[in-house]
Amino acid sequence: MAEVRLESIARECRVQILRMLAHAGSGHPGGSLSVIDILTTLYFGRVRYDAKRPDWPDRDRVVLSKGHAVPALYAVLAKAGYFPERALITLRKLGSPLQGHPDRTALPGIEAATGSLGQGLSISLGLALGLRLAGSSARVYCVLGDGETQEGQVWEAAMSAPKLGQPDYALNNLVVILDYNKIQLDNFVKKVLDIEPVTAKWQSFGWPVIEIDGHDIAQITKALDQAEATTVGPTFIVAHTVKGKGVSFMENDPEWHGKAPKPGEAIKAIREVLGITEGAWEDYLKTDSATREIVTELSALEKK
Amino acid sequence: MPAKASRAAFGEALLDLGARDERIVTLDADLSKSTMTVNFAKRYPGRAFNLGIAESNMIGVAAGLALTGRIPFACSFACFIVGRFETIRISVAYTNANLKIVGTHSGIAIGEDGYSQMGIEDIACIRSLPNIGIVQPADELETKQAIAYAVEHQGPLYLRLTRQNLEPVCPPDYRFQYGRWLVLRKGHDVTLIGSGGTVFNCVEAAKRLEADGISAEVINAACIKPLDEELLVQSAGKTGHVVTAEDHAVAGGLGGAVAEFLTDVLPTPIKRLGVHGFGESGDAKGLYAKHGLDPAGIAAGVKKFLHR
Numbered sequence: 001m002a003e004v005r006l007e008s009i010a011r012e013c014r015v016q017i018l019r020m021l022a023h024a025g026s027g028h029p030g031g032s033l034s035v036i037d038i039l040t041t042l043y044f045g046r047v048r049y050d051a052k053r054p055d056w057p058d059r060d061r062v063v064l065s066k067g068h069a070v071p072a073l074y075a076v077l078a079k080a081g082y083f084p085e086r087a088l089i090t091l092r093k094l095g096s097p098l099q100g101h102p103d104r105t106a107l108p109g110i111e112a113a114t115g116s117l118g119q120g121l122s123i124s125l126g127l128a129l130g131l132r133l134a135g136s137s138a139r140v141y142c143v144l145g146d147g148e149t150q151e152g153q154v155w156e157a158a159m160s161a162p163k164l165g166q167p168d169y170a171l172n173n174l175v176v177i178l179d180y181n182k183i184q185l186d187n188f189v190k191k192v193l194d195i196e197p198v199t200a201k202w203q204s205f206g207w208p209v210i211e212i213d214g215h216d217i218a219q220i221t222k223a224l225d226q227a228e229a230t231t232v233g234p235t236f237i238v239a240h241t242v243k244g245k246g247v248s249f250m251e252n253d254p255e256w257h258g259k260a261p262k263p264g265e266a267i268k269a270i271r272e273v274l275g276i277t278e279g280a281w282e283d284y285l286k287t288d289s290a291t292r293e294i295v296t297e298l299s300a301l302e303k304k
Numbered sequence: 305m306p307a308k309a310s311r312a313a314f315g316e317a318l319l320d321l322g323a324r325d326e327r328i329v330t331l332d333a334d335l336s337k338s339t340m341t342v343n344f345a346k347r348y349p350g351r352a353f354n355l356g357i358a359e360s361n362m363i364g365v366a367a368g369l370a371l372t373g374r375i376p377f378a379c380s381f382a383c384f385i386v387g388r389f390e391t392i393r394i395s396v397a398y399t400n401a402n403l404k405i406v407g408t409h410s411g412i413a414i415g416e417d418g419y420s421q422m423g424i425e426d427i428a429c430i431r432s433l434p435n436i437g438i439v440q441p442a443d444e445l446e447t448k449q450a451i452a453y454a455v456e457h458q459g460p461l462y463l464r465l466t467r468q469n470l471e472p473v474c475p476p477d478y479r480f481q482y483g484r485w486l487v488l489r490k491g492h493d494v495t496l497i498g499s500g501g502t503v504f505n506c507v508e509a510a511k512r513l514e515a516d517g518i519s520a521e522v523i524n525a526a527c528i529k530p531l532d533e534e535l536l537v538q539s540a541g542k543t544g545h546v547v548t549a550e551d552h553a554v555a556g557g558l559g560g561a562v563a564e565f566l567t568d569v570l571p572t573p574i575k576r577l578g579v580h581g582f583g584e585s586g587d588a589k590g591l592y593a594k595h596g597l598d599p600a601g602i603a604a605g606v607k608k609f610l611h612r
Contacts, residue, residue: 116394122361126368156361
């Protein structure tokens with residue numbers, strides 16, 4: 001089944017996210033782990049791309065507006081063949097194209113420089129409009145953070161998108177997905193500046209809104225199908241997610257928004273992501289050489 | 305050629321260029337009647353987008369359009385568009401998106417509307433960003449050539465235009481070259497550099513100075529980033545004194561750029577004439593006189609600087 005394959009890829013990507021963050025010593029695990037099922041479903045179940053031709057004009061575009069979750073995007077891009085997976089451990093290191101936040105000019109496959117929150121949706125509108133003007137059938141997927149929607153520019157874009165290009169170039173090629181993990185840097189979104197009622201807000205701005213569980217690949221797929229069938233304009237998907245999803249000690253804890261796991265913590269997290277008990281771990285590693293290498297590498301890092 | 309505002313020349317140029325190049329699109333934030341893209345929108349309705357009073361989104365949409373191969377001109381008043389600096393910093397400069405940011409109504413010369421509508425810090429802001437060039441044409445001829453160049457230029461540009469009419473200063477056979485300045489008048493006592501709305505006043509000031517026995521070399525610096533370093537070194541080396549005159553804050557503008565460059569390669573005494581403090585409502589002539597940017601003020605500034 002397609003979902004089983006995607007779940008397996010997402011699991012591997014979670015491992016890579018934890019691995020690269022531990023090597024970097026800084027970065028954002030919580031939001032990377034909440035968005036990875038969405039990105040996996042996009043890249044391995046939906047998006048048309050050619051890693052050998054990153055500038056292919058008719059490729060679909062994915063804009064990760066919540067740029068701090070870029071470890072998730074790097075994990076997916078590596079798996080998609082844009083660059084070798086071993087490059088992931090250069091994240092945030094001097095001279096690496098894997099910048100702490102996405103740099104379009106540094107790494108083929110990155111569609112927009114994001115990380116300064118609130119800008120990715122506007123770029124996505126421009127991409128979607130440009131593709132329509134060019135007569136391309138390519139689609140644009142923009143992933144927003146929940147805290148990010150506190151930025152004013154998001155609402156300028158939200159107001160504009162359902163009307164932009166109408167009637168000849170309506171942005172029916174644009175899908176926006178909100179990674180609604182309920183936590184931002186300082187605290188729970190509700191406590192900093194509640195963004196509710198999310199669905200009613202976007203609906204009142206003229207968007208059809210679909211609410212899903214952002215970790216359920218079947219639901220993500222179905223929502224993307226529904227969006228693709230919409231011809232009048234863009235679609236907004238509210239993906240309810242869990243910050244730090246898959247790692248017990250990171251889940252739903254604001255502390256893990258922007259703190260990298262230490263190598264030992266990363267090893268424990270990787271074990272949890274793979275669903276292996278502590279007692280079975282040593283035996284498991286004998287059977288999984290790829291994970292064994294990652295763990296060996298992390299153990300060495302810990303001793304440094 | 306009669307005097308014409310560079311925003312008007314821009315609107316006319318865009319109409320012509322739009323017929324030749326389908327990639328050109330315009331974006332406005334409810335000021336298309338003032339930025340003069342309104343006629344482009346009438347002639348090419350499918351290529352003109354009014355995003356409403358939402359400049360940050362307009363700049364971002366323009367950047368996205370640029371990434372799909374369009375050549376967007378994103379237009380507003382200089383202060384409003386450059387005021388969305390963070391969006392320009394990331395979505396335009398860092399992205400190296402091939403779009404043209406057009407800031408009209410630059411400077412205190414807009415007059416009566418007062419400070420909130422005056423773009424006088426825009427050059428300082430944009431100058432600090434890698435990748436973006438800054439062009440400020442001085443008359444109709446130069447504006448039309450600069451806009452035609454902007455379409456061919458790969459990468460982002462900031463085009464700084466005026467609301468007020470500009471007297472012709474460039475010779476009829478003039479050809480705009482990116483990164484090149486134009487000597488309008490040869491001289492040997494002082495190098496007097498103007499840009500945009502102050503160039504004509506610099507020429508007039510030089511005539512007054514000549515009557516007082518001071519020979520000023522007048523330069524039209526249409527390109528503020530990059531500077532014409534070769535010409536600047538040559539002229540400053542000859543005269544030994546440099547005065548800049550611009551309708552922009554004295555901090556960080558053309559004068560700042562000239563000073564920074566010469567400090568490194570050819571330390572030269574420099575006087576920067578420009579706007580001090582905030583602008584205010586008033587007639588343009590009166591404001592230029594108050595800030596020493598009219599011909600008499602520039603001439604007086606030069607004389608004081610030379611102790612003559």
